[in-house]
Amino acid sequence: xxxxxxxPGLNRTGYAVIEDRGGRWVAVEGGIARTDPEESLELRxxxxxxxxxEVLEELRPEAMALEELHSNYEFPRTAILMGHARGAVCxxxxxxxxxxxxxxxxxxxxxxxxxxxxxxxxxxxxxxTQLGLASPPKPLDVTDAFALAVCHxxxxxxPVARVK
Amino acid sequence: xxxxxxxPGLNRTGYAVIEDRGGRWVAVEGGIARTDPEESLELRxxxxxxxxxEVLEELRPEAMALEELHSNYEFPRTAILMGHARGAVCxxxxxxxxxxxxxxxxxxxxxxxxxxxxxxxxxxxxxxTQLGLASPPKPLDVTDAFALAVCHxxxxxxPVARVK
Numbered sequence: 001x002x003x004x005x006x007x008p009g010l011n012r013t014g015y016a017v018i019e020d021r022g023g024r025w026v027a028v029e030g031g032i033a034r035t036d037p038e039e040s041l042e043l044r045x046x047x048x049x050x051x052x053x054e055v056l057e058e059l060r061p062e063a064m065a066l067e068e069l070h071s072n073y074e075f076p077r078t079a080i081l082m083g084h085a086r087g088a089v090c091x092x093x094x095x096x097x098x099x100x101x102x103x104x105x106x107x108x109x110x111x112x113x114x115x116x117x118x119x120x121x122x123x124x125x126x127x128x129t130q131l132g133l134a135s136p137p138k139p140l141d142v143t144d145a146f147a148l149a150v151c152h153x154x155x156x157x158x159p160v161a162r163v164k
Numbered sequence: 165x166x167x168x169x170x171x172p173g174l175n176r177t178g179y180a181v182i183e184d185r186g187g188r189w190v191a192v193e194g195g196i197a198r199t200d201p202e203e204s205l206e207l208r209x210x211x212x213x214x215x216x217x218e219v220l221e222e223l224r225p226e227a228m229a230l231e232e233l234h235s236n237y238e239f240p241r242t243a244i245l246m247g248h249a250r251g252a253v254c255x256x257x258x259x260x261x262x263x264x265x266x267x268x269x270x271x272x273x274x275x276x277x278x279x280x281x282x283x284x285x286x287x288x289x290x291x292x293t294q295l296g297l298a299s300p301p302k303p304l305d306v307t308d309a310f311a312l313a314v315c316h317x318x319x320x321x322x323p324v325a326r327v328k
Contacts, residue, residue: 041266045251046258069244076240080233083247087209088255090248094210102205 002028003156004061004098005148006052008069008086011035013048016145017059018131018153025153027131028059030142041084049088056096064093065152067144068102103151108144111151123147166192167320168225168262169312170216172233172250175199177212180309181223182295182317189317191295192223194306205248213252220260228257229316231308232266267315272308275315287311 007014016030033051035044066089069082093100106116112126120143124136127146137143171178180194197215199208230253233246257264270280276290284307288300291310301310 040258040264042254042258042262042264045254049255076243079240079244080247080250083244084251084254086244087248087251090206090209091213091252091255094204094206100204100206 001063001156002059002061003063003065003149003152004055004059005065005145005150005152006089007067007142007144007148008048008082008089010041010044010048010081010085011037012141013052013085013089014142014145015052015055016137016142016149017055017061018146018149020153025131025150027133027137027146029055030137030139030146031055032139032142041081045084045088048085049092052089052092053095056092056098060096061098063152063156064089064098064100065148066090066093066100066102067108067148068104070104101152101155103148105144108147108151111154112147126150165227166223166225167227167229167313167316168219168223169229169309169314169316170253171231171306171308171312172212172246172253174205174208174212174245174249175201176305177216177249177253178306178309179216179219180301180306180313181219181225182310182313184317189295189314191297191301191310193219194301194303194310195219196303196306205245209248209252212249213256216253216256217259220256220262224260225262227316227320228253228262228264229312230254230257230264230266231272231312232268234268265316265319267312269308272311272315275318276311290314 001020005016013033017028018025019028035047109118110116113122124143130150165184169180177197181192182189183192199211273282274280277286288307
């Protein structure tokens with residue numbers, strides 16, 4: 001079983017794939033899909049879509065954990081633009097028949113550290129421990145994508161959570 | 165020259181294609197891409213993408229006028245979800261090499277009726293007149309998509325506007 005975590009953004013979309021090896025989750029790959037801010041919106045959305053498709057094609061995860069966009073952004077315009085990126089990621093998943101589950105950032109933090117208000121560093125340490133990494137994931141900002149994947153792995157493992 | 169106007173929404177995405185016939189714009193086709201609210205978000209985004217791709221493939225417009233999402237929604241969540249639909253439409257356009265231009269609703273109203281605060285009925289009458297239609301477009305809610313296309317046709321025709 002492979003899970004991909006995706007933290008969507010118009011500038012940078014982080015992704016991370018983890019795999020269940022006999023009951024233990026290990027990191028397979030993490031990376032960032034970047035877009036050129038000078039490009040038009042439609043070409044940037046296309047770039048995200050193509051990058052994520054490529055990852056899905058190569059690594060074939062069975063489930064996707066996607067960061068939920070919260071609706072209390074200070075700049076709603078940013079949230080709407082991020083919605084474009086999230087739409088492109090959803091679309092790529094649907095084309096591969098991958099089920100998408102959305103998780104709010106606080107829920108992810110709570111699942112991996114036990115506290116919904118955990119700091120970036122705490123999340124990082126938790127991801128390193130849970131995936132048995134020798135050092136924090138690189139690039140550093142794929143940590144959130146790994147945390148999303150780990151969160152989904154925990155939910156999928158828990159019979160109580162599965163019922164919800 | 166063909167222009168497609170698109171009014172994106174997760175439930176209903178209206179589209180309308182107009183064509184320049186010797187200096188006169190005429191309606192080619194209008195329609196609605198509907199999604200099933202019972203379906204998952206990713207399957208709904210995929211449905212919009214596929215429907216719009218089909219329209220682009222069949223009618224081959226050279227330019228797309230896409231409604232700009234304003235950022236003062238009462239419900240930011242709705243705006244973010246609409247961003248997903250808009251992302252899927254942008255993506256389809258980019259795949260066909262179609263340039264996308266965003267227009268705020270008030271700008272469209274102003275272009276077709278002369279008033280940014282025009283009513284739905286005024287916009288409808290203006291579209292009927294400008295495209296020389298015998299009756300209002302059907303289904304009725306593709307009117308906004310036709311208005312977007314007409315707005316873009318006017319901007320493209322005006323050398324002053326082109327410089328902006």
